[in-house]
Amino acid sequence: SQQGEEDPQALSIQEGENATMNCSYKTSINNLQWYRQNSGRGLVHLILIRSNEREKHSGRLRVTLDTSKKSSSLLITASRAADTASYFCATDGLASNTGKLIFGQGTTLQVKP
Amino acid sequence: DAMVIQNPRYQVTQFGKPVTLSCSQTLNHNVMYWYQQKSSQAPKLLFHYYDKDFNNEADTPDNFQSRRPNTSFCFLDIRSPGLGDAAMYLCATSRDPTGTDTQYFGPGTRLTVL
Numbered sequence: 001s002q003q004g005e006e007d008p009q010a011l012s013i014q015e016g017e018n019a020t021m022n023c024s025y026k027t028s029i030n031n032l033q034w035y036r037q038n039s040g041r042g043l044v045h046l047i048l049i050r051s052n053e054r055e056k057h058s059g060r061l062r063v064t065l066d067t068s069k070k071s072s073s074l075l076i077t078a079s080r081a082a083d084t085a086s087y088f089c090a091t092d093g094l095a096s097n098t099g100k101l102i103f104g105q106g107t108t109l110q111v112k113p
Numbered sequence: 114d115a116m117v118i119q120n121p122r123y124q125v126t127q128f129g130k131p132v133t134l135s136c137s138q139t140l141n142h143n144v145m146y147w148y149q150q151k152s153s154q155a156p157k158l159l160f161h162y163y164d165k166d167f168n169n170e171a172d173t174p175d176n177f178q179s180r181r182p183n184t185s186f187c188f189l190d191i192r193s194p195g196l197g198d199a200a201m202y203l204c205a206t207s208r209d210p211t212g213t214d215t216q217y218f219g220p221g222t223r224l225t226v227l
Contacts, residue, residue: 040223043218
C-alpha cells in the first residue's frame, strides 16, 4: 500500500520564489527522507529527518516533520532553474529492519528562469 | 569517486526475450536494492540483498529474479519481459538495512520492450 502521498503533484514557480511541497504518510515511522530526481535519472538523497526531530536545514532546504499529523514539508528557498526536478518523500516502517523505503508519488517542480 | 553504476543505461528487448540488467557499487555497502519506476510514478521496491540474504517483496512477479555474486555486483534478470515491464530500473545501496541510512542510487536503466 502506498505510504506517502505528496501534494501538489506539480508546481510551477519563477526563479527566486520559494517552493513548498508536502508529504503525508499513514503509519508510524523511524525517519523520513526527501530525494530529488532529475528527468530520466536516478534519485539523489537530499535530507533525512528522524521521528524525534521537528525541523532540519540543509543549505536552501528546510524540512519539517509533524508526527502527530503524519506529515512533512520540504521548502526550497530562493529557487533556481536547476532545482527543476521531481521530489519524493520516502518513509521507512517503524517496525522495519529491512531498510525498505516506501516512496510517495512525488511532486514535479518546474522553476522558470 | 565512489558510486553506483548501472549498465546499460538504455536496454531494448523483444517481448519474451530474457534480459539482464547490471549494477555495481564501489561504496562497499552491505545492502543492494532493485526498484522499478514507471513513468510519472514512485519507485517500487522489487527486492533487496542484505549481504547474501535475498529479500523478495511479496508482490514482485516471479518473472523477476536477482543475483548478487559478490559485494560489488547485483543483477536483475527478467525472464520473459512483457510490455508492462517497460520502465526505469533503479539500483540503490545502503550501509545497513535498518532504514535509518541514506540510499545511494545509480542513474537507472531504461528498459523498452518491443
